[in-house]
Amino acid sequence: MTSPSASRTLASPTARSRPPLPRSYLYWLAGAQASVLGDAVLSFALGWAAAGHGGRTAALVLTAVTVPRTLLLLPGGAVADRFGARRVLITGDAVLLAATLALAATLDRPAAAPWLLVLIAAVTGTVDAFHLPATGSMPRRLVSGDRLPRALAVRQAAGQAAALLGAPLGAVLVSASGLRGAALADAATFAVVLAVLVRIRPADAAAGTVSGAGPRGGTAGTVRRALADPVLRPALLLTAAAAGGLLPVVSLLGPLLARQQGWGAAAAGAVAGGQSLGVVAVALLVARRGPLRRIGVGAALGLVAAAPGIALLAAAPAAPVAVGGAVVAGTGSGMFACHLGPLVLNGAPETHLSRIQALLTLVQSLALVLANGLLGLLADGAGAATATAVCAAAVLAAGASGLGSASLRGARHG
Numbered sequence: 001m002t003s004p005s006a007s008r009t010l011a012s013p014t015a016r017s018r019p020p021l022p023r024s025y026l027y028w029l030a031g032a033q034a035s036v037l038g039d040a041v042l043s044f045a046l047g048w049a050a051a052g053h054g055g056r057t058a059a060l061v062l063t064a065v066t067v068p069r070t071l072l073l074l075p076g077g078a079v080a081d082r083f084g085a086r087r088v089l090i091t092g093d094a095v096l097l098a099a100t101l102a103l104a105a106t107l108d109r110p111a112a113a114p115w116l117l118v119l120i121a122a123v124t125g126t127v128d129a130f131h132l133p134a135t136g137s138m139p140r141r142l143v144s145g146d147r148l149p150r151a152l153a154v155r156q157a158a159g160q161a162a163a164l165l166g167a168p169l170g171a172v173l174v175s176a177s178g179l180r181g182a183a184l185a186d187a188a189t190f191a192v193v194l195a196v197l198v199r200i201r202p203a204d205a206a207a208g209t210v211s212g213a214g215p216r217g218g219t220a221g222t223v224r225r226a227l228a229d230p231v232l233r234p235a236l237l238l239t240a241a242a243a244g245g246l247l248p249v250v251s252l253l254g255p256l257l258a259r260q261q262g263w264g265a266a267a268a269g270a271v272a273g274g275q276s277l278g279v280v281a282v283a284l285l286v287a288r289r290g291p292l293r294r295i296g297v298g299a300a301l302g303l304v305a306a307a308p309g310i311a312l313l314a315a316a317p318a319a320p321v322a323v324g325g326a327v328v329a330g331t332g333s334g335m336f337a338c339h340l341g342p343l344v345l346n347g348a349p350e351t352h353l354s355r356i357q358a359l360l361t362l363v364q365s366l367a368l369v370l371a372n373g374l375l376g377l378l379a380d381g382a383g384a385a386t387a388t389a390v391c392a393a394a395v396l397a398a399g400a401s402g403l404g405s406a407s408l409r410g411a412r413h414g
Contacts, residue, residue, distance in 0.1 A: 021151055024200045025142040029151075031196035032135060033158040035093070038189030039124075040166020042100070045174050045182035050117050057114045064121035065128070070365055072129030074222060077358025085134035085141060085354055090197050092131040097190035099123045104183040112179055136357030140345045141202035149291040149342040149413060156337055157283035160276050222355040230407040231296070231347050232356070235340060236363050238408075241398030242303060242340075243364040244371035245391045246333050249310055250275045250326065252372055253391065256384035257313070257322065267319035274323040278309075278330020279337070286338040296411030298339035300402030306332025307396035314388035343411055 050061040080088040103120050106112075143151040173181040226232045250272050258268035292298035309328025316322035348356035379387040402408050 019147065021147060021154065022142060024202075025139065025151055027196050028138060028142060028200055028202075029155055029158060031193040032138075033155075033162050035189045035193045036159055037162040037166055037169070038186035040163055041170040041173060042182050042186040044166060044170030045179050046117055046121060048170075048174055049112050049179050050114070053114050053117075057117070060114075061117050061121045064118045065125035066365075067125065068122060069125040069128045069132075070362065072126060073133065073358045073362045073365075074355065076130035077133035077222065077355035079130055080134035080137065080354035081352060085137050086197060086200070086202050088130050088134040088354075089138075090194060092127045092134075093190045093194050093197065095127055096124065097187055097194065100183045100187040100190065104180045104187065107178070107180040107183070132361050133354040133358035136361065137345070137353035138202060140348075140353055142200070145346050146413075148346060149295070149338065150287050152341040152345070153283045153286035153291075153338045156334065156341070157280045157287065160280045160283070164273070164276055222352055222359050225349075225352060226356065226359055229347065231411050232344065234402065234405045234408050235296075235299070235344050235347070236360065238299060238303065238336075238398060238402050239340065239344075239360060240363050240367040241394065242333070242336055243367040245395040245398065246303075246306060246310075246329070246336075247364075247368050248371050248375050249313065249329060249388060249391050252375060253379065253384050253388045254313075254322075254326070256379050257316075257388065258319070260384050261316075261319075263319040263322070267322065270319065270323045271313070271326045274326035275330035275333070278327045278332075279334035282331050282334030283338055286334075291339050291342065291413055293412055294409065295339050295343050295413040296405070296408030297403065299336050299343060300399050300405075300408060302332045302334070302336030302339060303395050303399030303402065304332070305335060305399075306330075307392045307399065310388060310392035310395060314385045314392060342413065346413075347411075 046061060047058065050058040076088075099120060103116070106116060139148060139151045139155065170182055173185055177184075226236060254271040254275075255265075255268045258264060258271070292301075306329045309325045309330070309332060312325030312328060313322050314325075316325055344356060344360055345353070375387045375391070378390065
């Protein structure tokens, strides 16, 4: 068992003798990213269908996803550690396969009933609460510690690509065959993932072996363990700062800036694409060359590098400059993610892999919800450019505090 406060120094091969990623991981990743693409397609289709019933229904569908996912994340992580991530993933994919097939079979009218949209959203959010922690722990279960950063970088790049393709593909499917077509496409991806999960055998040796590892004991124990750990604690704080300062820049402030500056919807899309381009570029570089040896410093430097890009976006006089700022911000964001992910996953004990991932996701979600509300109010009162500049300052301060953390400076890979 690896103690969470043990040395973070990991043995790794040299760059010239770096071994390839395991086939089992690549098979799982291909199936998982197909599922991500399918989920993005169905998410777009559900949102589009809900919008046809008005704003209240659209908001209710979003709420039906986020509320159970947030409330059940930590118990979901404990269940995955208790009974095995693979079992949880197989169960969750089977439930979602059945749900999407049932949705497609029920759609005998052009417009889906609001209650049906809310129901499928609630099922999705509930399964996500168990699915996300188990999925987040799978790289550690399938890949050795020395190859974990490259494995996570490949996953980061693939995830960005799937997210970029999801909405356009969803629009095409909805236009061609409606919500039923999107549901069937998502069901097909769940079938692919199930086929992969049946074949692979991740390391779940620690599952169910720890006293008090049930959902309640696991939830409290996870929080105490993370707060007491000298590396996990500042890493989670950096995660909250990144979620609150980086994620709203493109999703919330980018469209607001485009509207206030009169750039148009195409410019907002280009800003989002520029940010994704930066993330993918860094992820591919890390996948090929590996992370910085001082992996904690690499995570903090990512935030420092993102800050100028956000500031450039805030002060951009024209859309092309804003896109350039988004690329710089995405580069820093990718650097942060590709270093923080393996730092947290390698720092978690084997008995708490899914629980730590659940806590990481919960911290991100809560920080993002709070930041979106505050930044939205600030953008209405002082303008989107001011709110974006505040994000730049907050991200820079978070990165500087990370560089000042002795624990993060001492965390190494290789």
